[in-house]
Amino acid sequence: xxxxxxxxxxxxxxxxxxxxxxxxxxxxxxxxxxxxxxxxxxxxxxxxxxxxxxxxxxxxxxxxxxxxxxxxxxxxxxxxxxxxxxxxxxxxxxxxxxxxxxxxxxxxxxxxxxxxxxxxxxxxxxxxxxxxxxxxxxxxxxxxxxxxxxxxxxxxxxxxxxxxxxxxxxxxxxxxxxxxxxxxxxxxxxxxxxxxxxxxxxxxxxxxxxxxxxxxxxxxxxxxxxxxxxxxxxxxxxxxxxxxxxxxxxxxxxxxxxxxxxxxxxxxxxxxxxxxxxxxxxxxxxxxxxxxxxxxxxxxxxxxxxxxxxxxxxxxx
Numbered sequence: 293x294x295x296x297x298x299x300x301x302x303x304x305x306x307x308x309x310x311x312x313x314x315x316x317x318x319x320x321x322x323x324x325x326x327x328x329x330x331x332x333x334x335x336x337x338x339x340x341x342x343x344x345x346x347x348x349x350x351x352x353x354x355x356x357x358x359x360x361x362x363x364x365x366x367x368x369x370x371x372x373x374x375x376x377x378x379x380x381x382x383x384x385x386x387x388x389x390x391x392x393x394x395x396x397x398x399x400x401x402x403x404x405x406x407x408x409x410x411x412x413x414x415x416x417x418x419x420x421x422x423x424x425x426x427x428x429x430x431x432x433x434x435x436x437x438x439x440x441x442x443x444x445x446x447x448x449x450x451x452x453x454x455x456x457x458x459x460x461x462x463x464x465x466x467x468x469x470x471x472x473x474x475x476x477x478x479x480x481x482x483x484x485x486x487x488x489x490x491x492x493x494x495x496x497x498x499x500x501x502x503x504x505x506x507x508x509x510x511x512x513x514x515x516x517x518x519x520x521x522x523x524x525x526x527x528x529x530x531x532x533x534x535x536x537x538x539x540x541x542x543x544x545x546x547x548x549x550x551x552x553x554x555x556x557x558x559x560x561x562x563x564x565x566x567x568x569x570x571x572x573x574x575x576x577x578x579x580x581x582x583x584x585x586x587x588x589x590x591x592x593x594x595x596x597x598x599x600x601x602x603x604x605x606x607x608x609x
Contacts, residue, residue: 294490294495297494298494301517304463306533309609310582310609312352317363317370319367319368321588332590336388348592349399351599361411364396366415367421369389369426374390374394375390378450381446414465417439420432430442444484455492455493465497467498470482470501472512479513479515496517504523509521509530509535510535517537518541524555529574530580539581540581542581542583543582543585546561547562547587557587559597564601565601566605569606
C-alpha cells in the first residue's frame with residue numbers, strides 16, 4: 293500500500309511541473325551586507341516573525357508555481373519552527389535556535405488556499421557551523437571524518453518531530469548534505485532519515501542529496517522517491533521519468549551572483565524567459581519536474597524581476 297501511495301504522490305508531483313525553492317537563513321536574510329535583508333539585522337526569532345506567508349503564497353499563485361520548498365535550517369542552529377527535541381539535545385531555549393513562531397504551519401495554511409504543495413529542506417550535517425550546538429549532536433568540522441550512527445540518530449530525532457507534527461501537510465523532503473564520499477554516508481545510515489520522514493506521512497516523497505553529479509542526473513541512493521537533481525544551471529534534461537523508483541527532478545538557481553551560500557538564494561536572472569519556457573517543456577516532456585531556486589527577502593517577498601521572468605515563461609505552460 294505504501295508503494296502505491298508513493299506512486300500517487302509522484303504522479304501529483306509530476307503533474308505540478310515546476311515549483312519554487314527559497315533559502316531562508318539567518319546568514320542571508322539577517323545579514324546586512326545582502327539585499328535579502330533590506331540592510332537589517334535582528335535576532336532570529338524576530339526575523340521569522342516578519343515573514344509574510346500570505347503575500348508569498350499569493351505571489352507563488354500569480355506566477356503559476358505548483359509547489360514550494362523552504363529551508364527548515366542549513367548549517368546553523370537556526371530553525372524556522374519550534375522543536376523541543378532540538379532544544380533538549382542542544383540545551384537551547386525556545387526562540388534561541390528554533391523560532392517560537394511555527395512558520396511551517398503558517399506556510400501550509402497560506403499555500404493550501406491555492407492548492408500549492410509544501411516541501412521542506414533539511415540537511416544531513418546538522419548545525420555544524422554553530423559549534424556548541426553542533427558538538428552536542430556530534431558533528432562539527434572537520435566534517436570529512438564522516439558522520440556516526442549516534443549523530444544520525446540524534447539528528448533524525450529532530451527531523452522526526454517535525455514529520456510527526458505536520459503529517460500529510462508536508463508532501464516531500466529534500467535532504468541536503470548526504471554525501472557518500474565527503475561525509476561517509478551509506479544507505480543504512482540514510483534509511484534512518486528516510487524512515488523518520490515516513491513516520492509523519494508514508495506517502496511523503498523523500499530525496500537524499502549526494503551533490504551535483506558529473507553525469508548530470510542520476511540516482512543518489514537506492515530508496516529515494518525523487519531525485520535531488522542539484523545542478524548549477526538549466527542545461528541538463530532527464531532521459532526518463534524514473535531512475536530506479538525515483539521521479540526525475542532538477543533543482544537549479546535562477547539568480548546571478550554569490551552570497552553566503554554560494555550562487556543560491558540570490559536575485560537577478562541567468563536565463564531569459566524564452567529559454568526557461570523551452571527548457572521546462574523539454575524537462576516535463578522527458579518525464580521530469582524542475583524547481584527554481586530564487587531569492588527571497590526577509591519579509592517573504594520576491595524580486596519583481598525574477599517573478600516576471602517566471603510568470604512570463606511558465607504561467608500558461
